[in-house]
Amino acid sequence: MRVLAFLWALGFLLNEAQAWSIKNGIFHNSIWLERAAGVYHRESRKGKYQLTYREAKAVCKYEGGSLATYDQLEAARQIGFHVCAAGWFDKGRVGYPIVKPGTNCGFGRVGIIDYGYRLNKSEKWDVYCYNPNAKECGGVLTNQQKIIQSPGFPAEYQDEQICYWHIRVRLGERIHLHFLDFDVEDDTDCLADYLEVYDSYDDVSGFTGRFCGDYLPEDIISTGNVMTLKFLSDASVSAGGFQLQYTAFNASLFSHNYTTN
Numbered sequence: 219m220r221v222l223a224f225l226w227a228l229g230f231l232l233n234e235a236q237a238w239s240i241k242n243g244i245f246h247n248s249i250w251l252e253r254a255a256g257v258y259h260r261e262s263r264k265g266k267y268q269l270t271y272r273e274a275k276a277v278c279k280y281e282g283g284s285l286a287t288y289d290q291l292e293a294a295r296q297i298g299f300h301v302c303a304a305g306w307f308d309k310g311r312v313g314y315p316i317v318k319p320g321t322n323c324g325f326g327r328v329g330i331i332d333y334g335y336r337l338n339k340s341e342k343w344d345v346y347c348y349n350p351n352a353k354e355c356g357g358v359l360t361n362q363q364k365i366i367q368s369p370g371f372p373a374e375y376q377d378e379q380i381c382y383w384h385i386r387v388r389l390g391e392r393i394h395l396h397f398l399d400f401d402v403e404d405d406t407d408c409l410a411d412y413l414e415v416y417d418s419y420d421d422v423s424g425f426t427g428r429f430c431g432d433y434l435p436e437d438i439i440s441t442g443n444v445m446t447l448k449f450l451s452d453a454s455v456s457a458g459g460f461q462l463q464y465t466a467f468n469a470s471l472f473s474h475n476y477t478t479n
């Protein structure tokens with residue numbers, strides 16, 4: 219059963235080699251290209267499906283962008299942008315871009331899963347924004363080991379930053395995060411500034427933790443070969459920032475004698 223599923227997946231990967239493939243032992247997918255088309259997905263700080271149309275517009279505007287149009291979303295999708303969460307886009311339309319067919323998402327179809335123009339603009343969804351000039355921070359990291367720092371570290375980070383780091387190591391490896399310094403504006407529930415860690419290739423699934431304040435988070439170990447870190451700072455108050463080191467290790471060693479320090 220497992221083998222069949224794998225072969226099916228492999229067949230799919232070969233068919234969709236452009237958008238979704240294993241290259242140099244690294245699984246490439248949508249988020250890899252997330253910023254390439256200037257389109258990106260956002261959800262409310264309160265969680266999934268919490269934004270009215272008006273709030274959705276405000277989220278994009280806050281970051282200097284605007285709601286993505288259907289054509290921008292489709293252009294992004296064609297180079298591999300895949301998100302399993304319905305969001306507002308231009309003119310009050312709702313939908314999401316699917317590259318890889320799945321039964322849990324997109325009803326097995328690929329394309330823009332289109333919920334149409336919503337008559338009720340008070341409905342709550344996520345949002346798709348467009349901003350080809352978004353601030354540069356974060357990136358896709360494939361080294362076996364690297365230090366990740368908040369923008370400008372060791373100087374204080376700036377207000378209104380949004381950075382995504384997507385870590386991808388070889389298939390069969392896992393990722394060990396070890397925090398070296400941590401000082402991010404403290405507030406209850408970390409709603410102002412925060413660092414989030416996801417045990418997945420995007421910031422939709424695999425939420426592992428949201429961190430702020432000045433205590434050093436404990437080490438975090440991925441379950442697979444990808445992880446996403448998201449740093450967000452709001453419009454006021456910054457702090458010293460953070461740095462952490464990630465290290466790839468062979469997953470097969472983990473169950474036997476791997477220990478964290």
Ligand SMILES: *[C@@H]1O[C@H](CO)[C@@H](O)[C@H](O)[C@H]1NC(C)=O
Nearest residue numbers: 270337338339340341342343
């Ligand atoms: C519009 O959607 C909101 C949120 O789902 C709901 O509370 C409200 O009743 C809806 N209004 C109408 C007229 O259907």
Ligand SMILES: *[C@@H]1O[C@H](CO)[C@@H](O)[C@H](O)[C@H]1NC(C)=O
Nearest residue numbers: 388389390391468469470471
């Ligand atoms: C992990 O270690 C095992 C056993 O030493 C080895 O067979 C395998 O090729 C290694 N995998 C990677 C990705 O290094």
Ligand SMILES: *[C@@H]1O[C@H](CO)[C@@H](O)[C@H](O)[C@H]1NC(C)=O
Nearest residue numbers: 467470471472474475476477
């Ligand atoms: C785990 O054990 C193997 C064989 O006993 C050894 O080669 C390897 O270096 C060990 N790994 C760690 C992380 O201690």
